Amino acid sequence: MSSEKEPLFSAKNLKLITTPLGAQNPITIQVLGICSALAVTAKLEPAIVMSISVMFVTVFANLVISLLRNTIPSRIRIIVQLVVVAALVIIVDQVLQAFAYEVSKQLSVFVGLIITNCIIMGRLEAFALGNKPWPSVLDGIGNGAGYGMILIIVAFFRELFGSGTLTLPGIGELQIVPDFMYELGYVNNGFMILPPMALVVVGIIIWVQRSRNKDLIES
Amino acid sequence: MDRQGNTYTFLYASVMVIVVAAILAFLSHSLKPIQTENVKVAKMIDILKSVNIESTAKDAKDKYQKYVGESAYIVNKAGERIDGVAFDVDLAKELKKDAADRAYPVYECKLDDGSTKYILPVRGKGLWGPIWGYLSLNEDKNTVFGATFGHKGETPGLGAEIEKEAFQKPFAGKSIFEDGQLVSIEVTKAGQSEGNIHAVDGISGGTITSQGVEAMLQDCLSGYESFLKN
Numbered sequence: 001m002s003s004e005k006e007p008l009f010s011a012k013n014l015k016l017i018t019t020p021l022g023a024q025n026p027i028t029i030q031v032l033g034i035c036s037a038l039a040v041t042a043k044l045e046p047a048i049v050m051s052i053s054v055m056f057v058t059v060f061a062n063l064v065i066s067l068l069r070n071t072i073p074s075r076i077r078i079i080v081q082l083v084v085v086a087a088l089v090i091i092v093d094q095v096l097q098a099f100a101y102e103v104s105k106q107l108s109v110f111v112g113l114i115i116t117n118c119i120i121m122g123r124l125e126a127f128a129l130g131n132k133p134w135p136s137v138l139d140g141i142g143n144g145a146g147y148g149m150i151l152i153i154v155a156f157f158r159e160l161f162g163s164g165t166l167t168l169p170g171i172g173e174l175q176i177v178p179d180f181m182y183e184l185g186y187v188n189n190g191f192m193i194l195p196p197m198a199l200v201v202v203g204i205i206i207w208v209q210r211s212r213n214k215d216l217i218e219s
Numbered sequence: 220m221d222r223q224g225n226t227y228t229f230l231y232a233s234v235m236v237i238v239v240a241a242i243l244a245f246l247s248h249s250l251k252p253i254q255t256e257n258v259k260v261a262k263m264i265d266i267l268k269s270v271n272i273e274s275t276a277k278d279a280k281d282k283y284q285k286y287v288g289e290s291a292y293i294v295n296k297a298g299e300r301i302d303g304v305a306f307d308v309d310l311a312k313e314l315k316k317d318a319a320d321r322a323y324p325v326y327e328c329k330l331d332d333g334s335t336k337y338i339l340p341v342r343g344k345g346l347w348g349p350i351w352g353y354l355s356l357n358e359d360k361n362t363v364f365g366a367t368f369g370h371k372g373e374t375p376g377l378g379a380e381i382e383k384e385a386f387q388k389p390f391a392g393k394s395i396f397e398d399g400q401l402v403s404i405e406v407t408k409a410g411q412s413e414g415n416i417h418a419v420d421g422i423s424g425g426t427i428t429s430q431g432v433e434a435m436l437q438d439c440l441s442g443y444e445s446f447l448k449n
Binding site (some may be wrong): 072094099101102 | 222227231232235242253260276
């Protein structure tokens, strides 16, 4: 390890945030955490709340595990990680039930299922166990944001074309497609609200990303 | 101390679990009042919805106060009023008791047009878990004014459709008595209820949930029979 003090946002540290947004995106490249991405993206609001929740868990799980990394007995390290993640998820669930009851009902089991989200355990094993707290926090932010970004993009298109609205936290439902469009014969695409379309939208995002970045294409 | 030894591992696991448990217990305890309040408000929204009053988490309390307020009470099997707060009755617990010992809450609601509606809570079993709802009756205590249903975990797209308007709307205008006999409301196979004043369409593919709704109405309304006949 270098003896010089590294600046908080050195190029190397910033990369921890930017690579999971693009070339190492947990959803589109590593294809982790897909099932919640399909389930909560019919409307924008739950997708945003879910993204924030997952980001909270990735950041703090990474931080806690990184702080404890030299004390954790390696034989029970997976259990330790699970306990930390489960505790954080319960915190998120309880807070949502107290302050965002409606959304917590919509997310229902999917908040609890953050525990099983592969992104989180994957980052703990691959990064937090071997790195200092600050880079681990950045890695958590990056991966949480990489996940959330895809969720929000998918939810944006699904709600816009499926319901003609966009629902934002704190603001409520905004009608985007004007009434006269409906009078002219425009119809919402009900298929967009069904889970298979989430898969299709994720697929389109993966396609666009790979056609722009040729390095990602497997030979 | 040997970091890979058994003693260390056991100590580590024990301490960690106790610390985490303490944090979670504290959090759960301090958030409980807010969560209970949320559940109450959600209940008010449901009750109001059964008489077609739309409300949100913000105005539900005021609207509940305005339309129902203090005019909610508990009756027993014989239809006599008994002491207690109707809103606090936990139907899940009541249903475990004998029919004769149960408390039957009634919410009397005064609408803007001056008419009075009786809102009766119902609760039963769906396919995967509990289902519940509120049925509102006109002043004649026979004609249904509106209904709303909720569920814990019915299959989305099938059984879960009971919480959609398409299922709930047809309840309005149906009647639960025939010649002074309680017949409740039958939930038939989809498309077979036409012209039947005591039946609504069930959900194709949600047969067990539909039957659950029918059984729930039959069971719960039978407890109110004496009250409704007076």
